[in-house]
Amino acid sequence: MMQSARHHDVQVFQLAERTGRMNASVIREILKITEQPGVLSLAGGLPSAASFPVAEVREACAQVLRDEPHAALQYAASEGHLPLREWVAADLAAQGVECSPAQVLVTHGSQQALDLVGKVLVDDGAPVAVEAPSYLGALQAFTPYGPRFLPLEGDEGGPLPEALLQAGAKGRAASDRARFAYLLPSFQNPTGVCFSQQRREALMQAAREAKLPVVEDNPYGELWLDAPPPRPLASHWPEGTVLLGSFSKTLAPGLRLGYVVAPTPVYAKLLQAKQASDLHTSGFAQRVVHAVLQSGGGTGPSFLQRHLPAVRERYRAQRDAMQAALTRHLGKGFEWARPQGGMFFWVTAPAGVDTLACLPQAVQAGVAYVPGSA
Amino acid sequence: MMQSARHHDVQVFQLAERTGRMNASVIREILKITEQPGVLSLAGGLPSAASFPVAEVREACAQVLRDEPHAALQYAASEGHLPLREWVAADLAAQGVECSPAQVLVTHGSQQALDLVGKVLVDDGAPVAVEAPSYLGALQAFTPYGPRFLPLEGDEGGPLPEALLQAGAKGRAASDRARFAYLLPSFQNPTGVCFSQQRREALMQAAREAKLPVVEDNPYGELWLDAPPPRPLASHWPEGTVLLGSFSKTLAPGLRLGYVVAPTPVYAKLLQAKQASDLHTSGFAQRVVHAVLQSGGGTGPSFLQRHLPAVRERYRAQRDAMQAALTRHLGKGFEWARPQGGMFFWVTAPAGVDTLACLPQAVQAGVAYVPGSA
Numbered sequence: 001m002m003q004s005a006r007h008h009d010v011q012v013f014q015l016a017e018r019t020g021r022m023n024a025s026v027i028r029e030i031l032k033i034t035e036q037p038g039v040l041s042l043a044g045g046l047p048s049a050a051s052f053p054v055a056e057v058r059e060a061c062a063q064v065l066r067d068e069p070h071a072a073l074q075y076a077a078s079e080g081h082l083p084l085r086e087w088v089a090a091d092l093a094a095q096g097v098e099c100s101p102a103q104v105l106v107t108h109g110s111q112q113a114l115d116l117v118g119k120v121l122v123d124d125g126a127p128v129a130v131e132a133p134s135y136l137g138a139l140q141a142f143t144p145y146g147p148r149f150l151p152l153e154g155d156e157g158g159p160l161p162e163a164l165l166q167a168g169a170k171g172r173a174a175s176d177r178a179r180f181a182y183l184l185p186s187f188q189n190p191t192g193v194c195f196s197q198q199r200r201e202a203l204m205q206a207a208r209e210a211k212l213p214v215v216e217d218n219p220y221g222e223l224w225l226d227a228p229p230p231r232p233l234a235s236h237w238p239e240g241t242v243l244l245g246s247f248s249k250t251l252a253p254g255l256r257l258g259y260v261v262a263p264t265p266v267y268a269k270l271l272q273a274k275q276a277s278d279l280h281t282s283g284f285a286q287r288v289v290h291a292v293l294q295s296g297g298g299t300g301p302s303f304l305q306r307h308l309p310a311v312r313e314r315y316r317a318q319r320d321a322m323q324a325a326l327t328r329h330l331g332k333g334f335e336w337a338r339p340q341g342g343m344f345f346w347v348t349a350p351a352g353v354d355t356l357a358c359l360p361q362a363v364q365a366g367v368a369y370v371p372g373s374a
Numbered sequence: 375m376m377q378s379a380r381h382h383d384v385q386v387f388q389l390a391e392r393t394g395r396m397n398a399s400v401i402r403e404i405l406k407i408t409e410q411p412g413v414l415s416l417a418g419g420l421p422s423a424a425s426f427p428v429a430e431v432r433e434a435c436a437q438v439l440r441d442e443p444h445a446a447l448q449y450a451a452s453e454g455h456l457p458l459r460e461w462v463a464a465d466l467a468a469q470g471v472e473c474s475p476a477q478v479l480v481t482h483g484s485q486q487a488l489d490l491v492g493k494v495l496v497d498d499g500a501p502v503a504v505e506a507p508s509y510l511g512a513l514q515a516f517t518p519y520g521p522r523f524l525p526l527e528g529d530e531g532g533p534l535p536e537a538l539l540q541a542g543a544k545g546r547a548a549s550d551r552a553r554f555a556y557l558l559p560s561f562q563n564p565t566g567v568c569f570s571q572q573r574r575e576a577l578m579q580a581a582r583e584a585k586l587p588v589v590e591d592n593p594y595g596e597l598w599l600d601a602p603p604p605r606p607l608a609s610h611w612p613e614g615t616v617l618l619g620s621f622s623k624t625l626a627p628g629l630r631l632g633y634v635v636a637p638t639p640v641y642a643k644l645l646q647a648k649q650a651s652d653l654h655t656s657g658f659a660q661r662v663v664h665a666v667l668q669s670g671g672g673t674g675p676s677f678l679q680r681h682l683p684a685v686r687e688r689y690r691a692q693r694d695a696m697q698a699a700l701t702r703h704l705g706k707g708f709e710w711a712r713p714q715g716g717m718f719f720w721v722t723a724p725a726g727v728d729t730l731a732c733l734p735q736a737v738q739a740g741v742a743y744v745p746g747s748a
Binding site: 012 | 386387388389390391392393396397418420421423424426428431432435436439440443444445446447448449450481482483485486489493494495496497500511514515517518519553554585587613614622626627628629630637639640643646647649650651652653654655656657658659
């Protein structure tokens with residue numbers, strides 16, 4: 001019955017204006033195409049399933065359901081599971097970001113953290129500064145809240161400090177000042193760029209000077225292949241930075257666990273938004289992830305210290321194979337930087353090549369990619 | 375560092391206007407008080423942890439991690455896990471609601487479904503018709519999107535059909551017509567009321583006539599104590615109804631699994647909103663819940679058919695104990711209806727009693743409740 005009455009529905013339901021800005025993701029549509037058997041997809045950022053710590057997750061599930069099944073399966077605090085928040089705060093401290101567990105909010109994947117940031121910091125028509133290109137999922141998360149995206153001028157090392165100064169410049173009318181700059185400093189999706197230590201310092205000095213808050217998204221920082229990335233942007237200006245992290249790339253995305261760390265007044269609003277959005281993140285999943293992080297225990301290297309080298313080894317081999325294949329197969333005029341971490345190659349085609357128009361042919365030939373126009 | 379710079383933060387971050395409408399939940403604050411040891415809390419709707427199917431969840435986790443660990447821990451489709459969506463569609467069909475699995479969107483608890491409904495159907499200033507009182511969590515979910523709540527006039531059997539006609543009346547200016555009526559027909563939180571079959575028919579006839587869509591929230595339907603509730607509202611007008619359901623009360627809330635069923639055009643927008651909000655619900659949790667629902671297998675009664683009678687027995691005993699205690703201890707002038715399902719008693723105090731003002735005394739005496747003013 002519901003199915004057969006489509007034309008009625010349209011009359012009955014009045015959709016919110018913001019739905020006009022919401023569209024089916026190009027990436028989503030591409031991913032559907034690439035799910036056809038026989039197509040080698042270079043399009044999605046899917047972590048390698050072979051790297052998932054299945055045995056540890058299995059043991060952690062058994063442990064949690066043995067030791068505290070009722071707490072794990074009951075309603076829980078919106079902030080998240082305290083031991084996991086303490087783990088995050090300690091992990092960030094080791095990277096030079098001082099924060100308290102009271103500033104850590106556990107989210108249902110870091111995509112939810114992006115949605116909460118949009119809900120709390122974006123008004124209809126408010127400018128938001130973003131790298132060009134930036135992570136499409138973030139643009140999608142912010143879009144329902146009505147931002148005007150201000151692309152930041154940049155070079156091969158990331159956005160330029162002057163661009164941040166401009167986006168936040170005090171000379172501008174308040175309504176024209178960006179609410180924040182959304183930055184992915186380490187092995188960005190899609191370009192793979194990692195900002196240098198020097199660039200980070202210059203960017204954060206500019207942000208501070210321009211009183212332009214920074215939303216730092218760091219899902220790939222642990223996936224360095226050659227050398228660890230410099231300290232997070234948040235370490236340079238903690239009271240002006242909201243930092244997003246994820247367990248999707250270090251453990252597994254299917255558990256949907258991420259987090260956001262924010263200065264106290266922003267945290268209070270993110271927490272209210274989280275509560276309104278879904279009450280809290282699964283207490284079972286949080287305990288399982290915490291147990292995995294503790295697994296092996298004792299005084300030796302931590303689980304991630306043992307797990308991540310093998311993950312990096314795997315991605316390093318894939319990166320090198322991709323680099324070799326691009327060198328071998330791409331014609332003159334194609335350019336790209338060999339990424340030093342993360343999961344993405346950003347290839348620039350010669351002038352006159354429309355990569356969107358080429359996609360159907362490529363898929364027919366058995367290879368899929370995301371065109372830059374997306 | 376972040377902690378010590380509160381006064382700076384306020385200057386740096388400009389919060390979205392909607393954050394001014396977002397407040398710490400009264401219920402949340404009350405729940406904190408009631409967590410003091412020695413306080414008997416009648417305030418929260420926490421399912422009884424003793425009813426959680428811990429053994430089945432343990433077995434389901436082991437099974438999923440044995441049979442399809444990589445799929446369970448990988449990124450997945452935003453719509454949800456197809457076998458679970460098929461289960462939901464079949465379960466609803468058995469209740470008289472015809473729908474296809476393609477109309478079922480799995481959410482991170484039904485609270486997330488409320489947030490998605492707000493995102494897709496509520497504009498700033500748009501009227502939304504609600505029962506008086508209604509579920510506070512829903513009001514919280516809708517509030518960031520800026521609704522004007524229109525309380526529906528009602529009696530002890532639920533809202534009046536005339537009130538729906540009025541809220542959607544064609545005579546009104548379009549901007550004054552409610553976008554939808556949010557209704558909890560079965561054992562509502564907080565009043566415990568269950569709409570009769572006759573009331574349901576009359577309400578949905580009125581909704582249809584007034585072209586007023588209905589958002590039906592049904593987390594407690596399976597927790598009937600004396601007799602099953604009448605068919606869902608959606609069965610009377612499927613193409614005008616969005617239906618929300620949850621596994622929090624039938625299985626356990628800590629897994630955070632709910633769903634929303636919607637006519638196709640609304641579904642498409644809810645799906646885009648879901649994708650922007652958190653990409654997808656945990657594929658691991660979805661498989662675990664599906665495995666629990668299938669557990670025991672074979673041709674006999676389903677898991678829920680075996681599990682729910684014991685759950686109902688437990689809540690029935692609690693309801694009867696509460697009824698006896700209220701009868702014994704409450705003085706003249708207190709009135710309440712004995713609920714026929716769900717988890718809530720709604721007690722009306724005699725005129726002149728301020729239940730909010732009495733709460734601190736009650737807590738000191740060792741009992742907590744939610745005052746109606748909340």
